[in-house]
Amino acid sequence: MLAVGLLLSVVGLAQNNSSNSTNSMSKSADMNKSSDTMNSAKGSSSLSSADQNFVKKAAEGGMAEVELGNLAKEKASSSEVKQFAQRMVDDHTKANDQLKSIASEKGVTLPTSLDSKDQALKDRLSSLSGEQFDRTYMDNMVKDHTKDVSEFRKEANSGKDPDVKSFADKTLPTLESHLKEARQIAPKERKEAANKKSSGQ
Helix, strand or coil, X not given: CHHHHHHHHHHHHHHHHHHHHHHHHHHHHHHHHHHHHHHHHHHCCCCCHHHHHHHHHHHHHHHHHHHHHHHHHHHCCCHHHHHXXXXXXXXXXXXXXXXXXXXXXXXXXXXXXXXXXXXXXXXXXXXXXXXXXHHHHHHHHHHHHHHHHHHHHHHHHHCCCHHHHHHHHHHHHHHHHHHHHHHHHHHHHHHHHHHHHHCCC
């Protein structure tokens, strides 16, 4: 009887261990499944198509402002234009870093090169020098920032994602300041170029 009792208790222990092992494996599989689901969700963006479009366009525009600003720092003949260009590089680099962080959290892949329009402008500016460069660069800065202010204002007012909307709202005053400054500098450069042309220089 004692031997039978011992045998039954050993069999019981083995069954319990097997059951615990099965439960543990089942829990581990569930956890892995849950992790896979989370990773899958993270891989696709949670943003609306309008918010995604804004983030990508803002990233493209910001990248262009930095590259064109660096070009203007080298090629501009006016110290005022050079200072403006430095501000473009500083402010847009900061904004671009903030946008990259948001895009990473939201699962949005940002462009890594200039679009065809901005690349064409960069190529054109690269072939210019002196007052001609200054005038063309500043005229485009007025045009670009007029469009940027409009797009950022729209996102700040009607964006769906709170983080993207907040980014647009906080960046908007900086862009408005850029536009104001560009509008002050651009006419001076046009006038300077016109004076040089009329005097035959």
